[in-house]
Amino acid sequence: xxxxxxxxxxxxxxxxxxxxxxxxxxxxxxxxxxxxxxxxxxxxxxxxxxxxxxxxxxxxxxxxxxxxxxxxxxxxxxxxxxxxxxxxxxxxxxxxxxxxxxxxxxxxxxxxxxxxxxxxxxxxxxxxxxxxxxxxxxxxxxxxxxxxxxxxxxxxxxxxxxxxxxxxxxxxxxxxxxxxxxxxxxxxxxxxxxxxxxxxxxxxxxxxxxxxxxxxxxxxxxxxxxxxxxxxxxxxxxxxxxxxxxxxxxxxxxxxxxxxxxxxxxxxxxxxxxxxxxxxxxxxxxxxxxxxxxxxxxxxxxxxxxxxxxxxxxxxxxxxxxxxxxxxxxxxxxxxxxxxxxxxxxxxxxxxxxxxxxxxxxxxxxxxxxxxxxxxxxxxxxxxxxxxxxxxxxxxxxxxxxxxxxxxxxxxxxxxxxxxxxxxxxxxxxxxxxxxxxxxxxxxxxxx
Amino acid sequence: xxxxxxxxxxxxxxxxxxxxxxxxxxxxxxxxxxxxxxxxxxxxxxxxxxxxxxxxxxxxxxxxxxxxxxxxxxxxxxxxxxxxxxxxxxxxxxxxxxxxxxxxxxxxxxxxxxxxxxxxxxxxxxxxxxxxxxxxxxxxxxxxxxxxxxxxxxxxxxxxxxxxxxxxxxxxxxxxxxxxxxxxxxxxxxxxxxxxxxxxxxxxxxxxxxxxxxxxxxxxxxxxxxxxxxxxxxxxxxxxxxxxxxxxxxxxxxxxxxxxxxxxxxxxxxxxxxxxxxxxxxxxxxxxxxxxxxxxxxxxxxxxxxxxxxxxxxxxxxxxxxxxxxxxxxxxxxxxxxxxxxxxxxxxxxxxxxxxxxxxxxxxxxxxxxxxxxxxxxxxxxxxxxxxxxxxxxxxxxxxxxxxxxxxxxxxxxxxxxxxxxxxxxxxxxxxxxxxxxxxxxxxxxxx
Numbered sequence: 001x002x003x004x005x006x007x008x009x010x011x012x013x014x015x016x017x018x019x020x021x022x023x024x025x026x027x028x029x030x031x032x033x034x035x036x037x038x039x040x041x042x043x044x045x046x047x048x049x050x051x052x053x054x055x056x057x058x059x060x061x062x063x064x065x066x067x068x069x070x071x072x073x074x075x076x077x078x079x080x081x082x083x084x085x086x087x088x089x090x091x092x093x094x095x096x097x098x099x100x101x102x103x104x105x106x107x108x109x110x111x112x113x114x115x116x117x118x119x120x121x122x123x124x125x126x127x128x129x130x131x132x133x134x135x136x137x138x139x140x141x142x143x144x145x146x147x148x149x150x151x152x153x154x155x156x157x158x159x160x161x162x163x164x165x166x167x168x169x170x171x172x173x174x175x176x177x178x179x180x181x182x183x184x185x186x187x188x189x190x191x192x193x194x195x196x197x198x199x200x201x202x203x204x205x206x207x208x209x210x211x212x213x214x215x216x217x218x219x220x221x222x223x224x225x226x227x228x229x230x231x232x233x234x235x236x237x238x239x240x241x242x243x244x245x246x247x248x249x250x251x252x253x254x255x256x257x258x259x260x261x262x263x264x265x266x267x268x269x270x271x272x273x274x275x276x277x278x279x280x281x282x283x284x285x286x287x288x289x290x291x292x293x294x295x296x297x298x299x300x301x302x303x304x305x306x307x308x309x310x311x312x313x314x315x316x317x318x319x320x321x322x323x324x325x326x327x328x329x330x331x332x333x334x335x336x337x338x339x340x341x342x343x344x345x346x347x348x349x350x351x352x353x354x355x356x357x358x359x360x361x362x363x364x365x366x367x368x369x370x371x372x373x374x375x376x377x378x379x380x381x382x383x384x385x386x387x388x389x390x391x392x393x394x395x396x397x398x399x400x401x402x403x404x405x406x407x408x409x410x411x412x413x414x415x416x417x418x419x420x421x422x423x424x425x426x427x428x429x430x431x432x433x434x435x436x437x438x439x440x441x442x443x444x445x446x447x448x
Numbered sequence: 449x450x451x452x453x454x455x456x457x458x459x460x461x462x463x464x465x466x467x468x469x470x471x472x473x474x475x476x477x478x479x480x481x482x483x484x485x486x487x488x489x490x491x492x493x494x495x496x497x498x499x500x501x502x503x504x505x506x507x508x509x510x511x512x513x514x515x516x517x518x519x520x521x522x523x524x525x526x527x528x529x530x531x532x533x534x535x536x537x538x539x540x541x542x543x544x545x546x547x548x549x550x551x552x553x554x555x556x557x558x559x560x561x562x563x564x565x566x567x568x569x570x571x572x573x574x575x576x577x578x579x580x581x582x583x584x585x586x587x588x589x590x591x592x593x594x595x596x597x598x599x600x601x602x603x604x605x606x607x608x609x610x611x612x613x614x615x616x617x618x619x620x621x622x623x624x625x626x627x628x629x630x631x632x633x634x635x636x637x638x639x640x641x642x643x644x645x646x647x648x649x650x651x652x653x654x655x656x657x658x659x660x661x662x663x664x665x666x667x668x669x670x671x672x673x674x675x676x677x678x679x680x681x682x683x684x685x686x687x688x689x690x691x692x693x694x695x696x697x698x699x700x701x702x703x704x705x706x707x708x709x710x711x712x713x714x715x716x717x718x719x720x721x722x723x724x725x726x727x728x729x730x731x732x733x734x735x736x737x738x739x740x741x742x743x744x745x746x747x748x749x750x751x752x753x754x755x756x757x758x759x760x761x762x763x764x765x766x767x768x769x770x771x772x773x774x775x776x777x778x779x780x781x782x783x784x785x786x787x788x789x790x791x792x793x794x795x796x797x798x799x800x801x802x803x804x805x806x807x808x809x810x811x812x813x814x815x816x817x818x819x820x821x822x823x824x825x826x827x828x829x830x831x832x833x834x835x836x837x838x839x840x841x842x843x844x845x846x847x848x849x850x851x852x853x854x855x856x857x858x859x860x861x862x863x864x865x866x867x868x869x870x871x872x873x874x875x876x877x878x879x880x881x882x883x884x885x886x887x888x889x890x891x892x893x894x895x896x
Contacts, residue, residue, distance in 0.1 A: 010881065042876050043816050057816035290871075302874035305881040323869045330873035339873050368491045368505035400878040401849035404885075407872055408856040421771045423738075424855055425778035425787050426750035428491050430848040433458065433753040437852075 008032035011282025014308025049168035123217030262297035288324030339403035342390030362436035364398035366428035456480035459730025462756030497616035571665030710745035736772030787851035790838030810884035812846035
């Protein structure tokens with residue numbers, strides 16, 4: 001059996017590893033257009049800031065190691081130019097020497113990822129305007145910081161990457177301005193929770209320009225100024241574009257593979273596409289939103305890893321499913337952790353669920369134990385049933401714990417009272433006798 | 449309405465506060481035989497080690513503050529000598545002046561707690577043999593450490609308190625020996641997981657004597673030596689007895705209140721006893737084990753707080769339940785966190801469930817982010833259904849998160865595959881792309 005995998009980052013390498021374990025006899029080939037496989041995209045901000053010291057640490061396996069561990073052949077700098085589902089072949093080009101070739105597969109896994117959106121603004125092609133998606137991107141940014149006299153950075157877009165990079169650049173001593181078209185940072189959060197982050201960013205010296213977009217860039221050769229739609233002019237030695245990403249689904253679409261409304265590849269829970277023997281996984285594919293039973297596109301490393309594993313197992317003859325997601329995300333922004341999961345009030349309303357939002361503040365652990373920090377929790381509860389359908393948690397140490405408990409609770413449709421009843425672990429260094437999650441449940445129960 | 453509460457620590461003060469909010473008109477009186485209310489018993493080891501600097505920090509509310517906040521009268525140094533359910537009165541003695549009195553109640557809440565077991569061993573009444581249950585106990589130990597030349601401590605019993613105190617005494621520069629009758633520390637853990645703790649304790653310089661009990665103590669006035677059943681002789685300037693506690697249920701039993709098989713007070717989910725208008729809550733009362741649907745006695749601060757709240761609400765005319773527990777516990781022992789929840793393999797077997805244990809080791813977060821630590825997880829899975837029924841987690845930072853996710857998962861009878869599917873929050877500082885809990889699920893699924 002021959003398994004071809006297009007793209008060798010999170011989903012592609014997970015798929016290859018699992019396929020190899022499922023069917024050690026299979027011939028598995030990864031076609032990766034870049035020069036690295038299995039790098040940790042989520043680690044790029046930490047590599048730039050120096051928190052992660054070397055590039056090697058970000059690369060889980062080199063092509064050679066991958067071959068040795070899993071018996072998988074990795075063709076680096078090979079771009080796949082066409083999928084031919086009728087012949088069950090893919091056409092590729094070797095970017096090193098421009099030769100082309102064709103590979104015939106029994107099963108194909110598409111894990112082509114996603115690419116940063118680069119809007120066609122005047123000046124967008126000036127030097128020192130970067131995106132951040134690959135190790136190569138990060139190397140370019142690091143090289144510039146090392147060689148050029150860089151002091152002012154403008155980040156366009158206040159999503160996860162934008163804010164993680166605001167921290168990274170600030171830690172390097174740069175003056176950071178973040179420009180965001182929406183009226184708040186992290187649009188997946190409610191405005192009242194986002195306000196906590198905005199205050200924290202400002203306290204850390206980051207300038208925030210909200211509700212304003214970029215109109216154009218100016219500079220001679222290199223970018224020097226960013227002009228916003230509202231007429232603001234911001235000096236910039238370096239610009240990071242982080243307004244969003246789009247699924248790399250065109251190759252699939254051209255081959256007749258169905259895309260979802262999001263523009264990413266439509267898959268079922270086995271990660272199968274509409275065409276026989278072709279799977280898709282990772283940032284190029286949709287997932288099922290388990291709470292509204294509809295496909296959504298939320299490209300994240302955790303989902304890519306799960307989907308890759310499931311696609312790999314199924315391609316190799318196994319039987320596995322990825323049931324779906326509830327849109328959990330988490331990020332560290334300076335001293336705060338910001339996490340969310342489940343439905344927003346607006347999404348719940350669209351799904352016909354009337355909700356009440358309950359916001360509390362609770363300590364991460366006992367008051368008399370050192371290192372107490374505050375955690376803000378906001379739960380979205382179904383008003384009729386008391387079931388929790390969404391949550392946001394922002395705060396210090398222990399924020400990640402509370403979101404993961406709430407992820408599990410929301411997945412299981414627990415009610416406010418159920419949150420109170422949970423027999424969560426208590427000792428002074430870990431929580432109060434009533435955990436923050438239990439307090440959220442108690443307050444919600446009273447309000448509902 | 450008059451509500452009397454016997455005992456004013458965790459459950460009693462929770463009950464009083466909730467009763468007062470439920471029915472602000474009620475006359476609520478707490479009878480507490482000690483000289484403090486609402487102190488954090490779980491914080492005593494940290495007070496002794498100095499991590500918690502002052503006694504005040506351990507006391508959530510003084511009697512005066514409690515009166516002011518909740519309108520609840522607190523009678524300190526008042527011991528209740530009898531409950532008269534027929535007359536609906538309690539008899540008490542004021543320990544300050546030995547006067548006695550009687551109080552008539554409409555509703556009564558018994559929250560008399562538990563007391564350390566002090567076995568009738570030869571020499572047990574020597575000076576400098578302590579138990580640790582109250583602020584007064586802690587003050588005595590601190591006073592001795594301050595005034596006497598203390599360098600060698602022997603702790604009898606390697607349960608939660610025993611091991612927390614091993615850390616506390618070690619941090620104070622004392623040489624600590626722990627003597628435990630069972631063949632392992634923390635008997636609620638499996639022997640393979642307990643071995644991780646035993647190694648860590650030894651690495652920290654703690655001497656462990658397992659599978660051996662105390663035969664007698666010797667000394668002139670003060671304890672000087674501990675002799676074990678196996679004939680070992682251990683020099684000791686101070687002995688801490690932490691072999692266990694027993695429910696303070698005799699007052700209730702004498703009044704005709706039913707006890708459970710454990711010797712603690714039997715209650716229903718409303719925390720009602722067998723006698724009308726009498727509730728019990730906290731360390732003197734049983735709980736329902738939700739996994740085997742049988743009453744058990746697992747006295748812990750988290751349960752005491754919940755039960756107190758529920759008993760208080762019900763006594764004041766509300767309608768609330770405490771559904772039960774799954775025997776979760778957690779403790780910090782030097783640099784390790786040790787936590788457990790649910791059934792052991794032996795308990796599952798007694799309940800007719802054949803299980804398989806699955807043990808893995810996973811990092812707390814991404815390898816390239818600083819501060820990576822190892823976490824050991826051991827799950828107990830129902831062999832027929834794949835449902836997880838119990839778990840132990842021991843390791844560094846993030847251990848508390850994994851146990852709380854597993855608590856939630858076990859409460860909801862999730863399967864191994866469900867653990868893999870959970871959309872847990874991923875970013876490099878918080879987990880790997882596959883969280884430790886997901887990995888446990890994956891490995892279990894393969895094994896089952």
